[in-house]
Amino acid sequence: MSVAHDHDHGAHDAHHHEMSFIEKYIFPTDHKYIGKQYMFTGMFMALFGGFYAYVFRMQLAFPNMSVPFFGRVSPMEYNAAITQHGTVMIFWVAMPVLIAAFGNFLIPLLIGADDMAFPRLNRLSYQIFLVSAVVLIASWFVPGGAFGGAWTAYPPLSADARYSLTPMGSSMWLIAVALEFAAFLLGGINFIVTAMNGRAPGMKWNDVPMIVWMICIASILFMASVGPLVAGAIMLLFDQNLGTNFFDPRRGGDPILWQHLFWFFGHPEVYVVLLPATGMCAEVIPVFARKKLFAYDTVLYTTIGTGVLSFFVWAHHQFVAGIDPRMANVFTITTVLISIPIAEMVFLYIATLYGGSIRYTVPMLWALGFIFAFLIGGVTGIYLGASGADIYFHDTYFVVAHFHYTFFPIAFIGTFTGFTYWFPKMFGRMMNETLGKIHFFGTMISFNFIFLPLFATGLGGDHRRIYNYNNFPELATPDLQNLRILATVALLVLIAFQFIFIYNTFYSMFFGPISGTNPWKATTLEWTTPENPPGHGNWPPDNMPTVYRGPYEYSVPGREDDFWPQNQQS
Amino acid sequence: MAAFRPIANTRSATGIPTAKLAVWWLLVSEIVIFGGVLASYLMHRLGHPEWANYAVHTQTAIGATNTLVLLSSSLTAVLAHQAAQTGDGKKAAKFLLATIAGACLFLCFKAYEWHGEIEEGFVPWTNGFWAFYYTAAGIHASHVIVGAIIMAFVAKDAYAGRDLHRVENVGLYWHFVDLVWIFLFPLLYIAK
Numbered sequence: 100m101s102v103a104h105d106h107d108h109g110a111h112d113a114h115h116h117e118m119s120f121i122e123k124y125i126f127p128t129d130h131k132y133i134g135k136q137y138m139f140t141g142m143f144m145a146l147f148g149g150f151y152a153y154v155f156r157m158q159l160a161f162p163n164m165s166v167p168f169f170g171r172v173s174p175m176e177y178n179a180a181i182t183q184h185g186t187v188m189i190f191w192v193a194m195p196v197l198i199a200a201f202g203n204f205l206i207p208l209l210i211g212a213d214d215m216a217f218p219r220l221n222r223l224s225y226q227i228f229l230v231s232a233v234v235l236i237a238s239w240f241v242p243g244g245a246f247g248g249a250w251t252a253y254p255p256l257s258a259d260a261r262y263s264l265t266p267m268g269s270s271m272w273l274i275a276v277a278l279e280f281a282a283f284l285l286g287g288i289n290f291i292v293t294a295m296n297g298r299a300p301g302m303k304w305n306d307v308p309m310i311v312w313m314i315c316i317a318s319i320l321f322m323a324s325v326g327p328l329v330a331g332a333i334m335l336l337f338d339q340n341l342g343t344n345f346f347d348p349r350r351g352g353d354p355i356l357w358q359h360l361f362w363f364f365g366h367p368e369v370y371v372v373l374l375p376a377t378g379m380c381a382e383v384i385p386v387f388a389r390k391k392l393f394a395y396d397t398v399l400y401t402t403i404g405t406g407v408l409s410f411f412v413w414a415h416h417q418f419v420a421g422i423d424p425r426m427a428n429v430f431t432i433t434t435v436l437i438s439i440p441i442a443e444m445v446f447l448y449i450a451t452l453y454g455g456s457i458r459y460t461v462p463m464l465w466a467l468g469f470i471f472a473f474l475i476g477g478v479t480g481i482y483l484g485a486s487g488a489d490i491y492f493h494d495t496y497f498v499v500a501h502f503h504y505t506f507f508p509i510a511f512i513g514t515f516t517g518f519t520y521w522f523p524k525m526f527g528r529m530m531n532e533t534l535g536k537i538h539f540f541g542t543m544i545s546f547n548f549i550f551l552p553l554f555a556t557g558l559g560g561d562h563r564r565i566y567n568y569n570n571f572p573e574l575a576t577p578d579l580q581n582l583r584i585l586a587t588v589a590l591l592v593l594i595a596f597q598f599i600f601i602y603n604t605f606y607s608m609f610f611g612p613i614s615g616t617n618p619w620k621a622t623t624l625e626w627t628t629p630e631n632p633p634g635h636g637n638w639p640p641d642n643m644p645t646v647y648r649g650p651y652e653y654s655v656p657g658r659e660d661d662f663w664p665q666n667q668q669s
Numbered sequence: 670m671a672a673f674r675p676i677a678n679t680r681s682a683t684g685i686p687t688a689k690l691a692v693w694w695l696l697v698s699e700i701v702i703f704g705g706v707l708a709s710y711l712m713h714r715l716g717h718p719e720w721a722n723y724a725v726h727t728q729t730a731i732g733a734t735n736t737l738v739l740l741s742s743s744l745t746a747v748l749a750h751q752a753a754q755t756g757d758g759k760k761a762a763k764f765l766l767a768t769i770a771g772a773c774l775f776l777c778f779k780a781y782e783w784h785g786e787i788e789e790g791f792v793p794w795t796n797g798f799w800a801f802y803y804t805a806a807g808i809h810a811s812h813v814i815v816g817a818i819i820m821a822f823v824a825k826d827a828y829a830g831r832d833l834h835r836v837e838n839v840g841l842y843w844h845f846v847d848l849v850w851i852f853l854f855p856l857l858y859i860a861k
């Protein structure tokens with residue numbers, strides 16, 4: 100046990116103590132390795148999420164055709180595909196990649212520590228996450244099929260197998276989600292504690308790189324919002340399997356209770372995934388504008404303000420669920436208010452660009468792309484927040500387009516920003532710029548062609564939970580159908596461009612040019628490791644970094660270099 | 670067990686010991702879980718005055734006894750902490766064992782109580798009140814069980830004089846479990 104230890108030699112002992120094969124190669128405790136495990140598990144799950152999107156988009160564009168690689172899509176399969184697409188993308192792609200993968204990889208490196216505060220807890224968190232993914236995938240193949248009650252799992256549909264027709268699928272879905280929550284609660288505690296206590300000597304709170312703040316604040320938001328839904332998940336599980344009556348009105352339950360529990364979590368959750376993505380922009384933009392992040396403190400305060408406000412907007416998802424109209428007014432006001440700090444943050448990033456010497460590297464392109472795309476998502480959110488307008492917009496493709504202009508930038512553009520930026524630190528090699536740019540433009544253009552048409556079909560009346568629009572004469576018009584086909588074709592193009600990314604990733608990982616430890620000439624601590632990629636412990640235990648200044652000292656007048664690393668004394 | 674302790678774990682930029690900080694954050698995440706159950710229950714209880722007719726069947730005497738049992742076990746947890754602070758691991762272990770005994774007593778009363786209620790036909794699917802009654806108390810009881818198991822490990826180490834700081838941390842968790850019951854008891858038993 101550890102107490103009797105001489106702390107300074109802790110890192111050495113790691114090399115000496117006996118490790119089994121599994122401990123050493125399959126489940127090590129090194130934070131960089133666990134981060135990569137999360138990263139690749141998340142990207143692997145994204146393949147499923149993308150495949151489901153392909154299946155249901157094909158059905159919408161070409162109703163009742165036999166979809167290549169899938170076959171004819173039945174109504175049950177269609178519902179399952181939509182449900183699992185949403186679930187996978189939010190809980191098994193955005194969360195593990197943005198929070199867990201980048202959090203694990205970056206937090207110790209950026210605060211100048213050798214590992215997480217609790218490495219074995221960290222490994223346990225990944226193992227639970229892996230089990231949750233296995234349970235979810237297994238639920239697609241059980242008798243009755245996968246759960247098809249949408250990612251929001253509203254009762255009564257989700258509460259009783261007689262309605263959902265998926266007796267095993269619904270419960271396994273719920274168990275998988277609950278396990279996933281447990282994994283991220285453990286991971287979050289680790290992140291927060293590590294960032295609070297494990298910082299390098301000299302690193303004050305305003306020397307902490309923004310991405311660390313963002314991931315920690317996101318973890319706190321997650322922790323503070325998910326509790327009621329954990330309780331709700333237990334209650335729903337009892338409704339499904341014991342016959343309790345929490346949520347099913349036929350048995351005296353209250354379905355609106357679930358909606359409150361779900362959205363009390365669900366709205367903060369969108370900021371949970373948003374914050375890491377904006378954090379990546381905050382790291383990448385100063386490096387490639389060679390300019391200090393504009394108004395560090397204000398970025399931080401807007402983030403905290405957004406986080407606090409995000410707990411008071413949830414009922415904007417329930418404007419037409421029968422809530423009191425006076426309540427709707429309150430939630431309209433809070434929803435409009437929350438756009439203020441978010442807009443402010445966007446302005447601060449643009450102000451960082453102003454007057455900088457901008458370099459359009461691949462990570463920079465992604466960061467700029469994020470700001471552009473997210474802006475459309477945020478602005479359309481304000482329309483939806485007005486309860487009067489939302490009576491018409493609710494549950495149409497306008498909402499679908501809105502949240503994809505937020506989630507796609509977050510989950511994919513944000514990830515590509517961070518991934519292409521830290522790739523040299525993760526694998527020690529550079530990615531191919533040309534392929535990276537082709538991938539960037541291909542993805543951005545096709546992404547817009549998927550979701551711009553959906554704003555139009557939503558305004559044209561497309562309800563979002565319809566299997567075949569031919570069954571609705573007023574919606575089966577060629578105008579609307581052409582837009583649906585356009586969106587589907589654009590999706591196929593977008594998927595095709597991802598193969599370039601996959602190729603670039605794996606090719607560069609093994610054959611890319613060696614990057615050196617600081618290819619971007621950046622100031623934060625991860626670029627100061629003696630080895631690249633950093634070895635176990637990141638720095639030699641007797642030579643851990645000390646911090647002398649803030650993270651964004653670029654183009655400081657009077658200095659020869661245009662960057663001033665945080666650990667350089669003078 | 671691995672002997673490795675990373676440098677990150679030994680640092681304390683906030684001045685709060687790392688393990689204790691982690692326990693506090695764990696409690697934050699637990700507070701919102703119970704907060705969700707209790708808020709849901711309260712809203713429903715206010716919306717369903719007739720639930721008072723079901724609540725009369727709960728056994729306040731057993732609930733009160735269990736409150737006393739848990740409060741006493743919190744006291745022994747404090748005494749264990751005190752002993753650990755003076756470096757007396759053996760004494761700390763004994764007080765932790767007393768706390769575990771309290772947890773077991775609590776669970777025995779609970780089992781007896783539930784047994785009687787189920788015999789009378791009050792099961793989780795009887796109606797909304799009993800659904801909340803069993804779910805809220807059940808989640809709490811599972812915390813009692815987990816707490817007792819963790820305390821057993823901590824007591825074993827403390828007895829050997831190792832990791833005495835954990836005595837305080839597990840005590841923090843135990844006070845929280847106790848506190849949750851202090852909310853559950855009036856809401857499920859006294860409000861009739």
Ligand code: HEM
Nearest residue numbers: 369373415416434438477480481483484493494502505506
């Ligand atoms: C962080 C970026 C955001 C994300 C990830 C996001 C995500 C979502 C999601 C997933 C939904 C629909 C859920 C469903 O019904 O299945 C949604 C709906 C909504 N969003 Fe956003 N959103 C974001 C930003 C905003 C902003 C900034 C606002 C307002 C200022 C906003 C206002 C709304 C409203 C009012 C709805 C409800 C529409 C309806 O269901 O009728 N969102 N958003």
Ligand SMILES: [Cu+2]
Nearest residue numbers: 366413415416
């Ligand atoms: Cu929302």
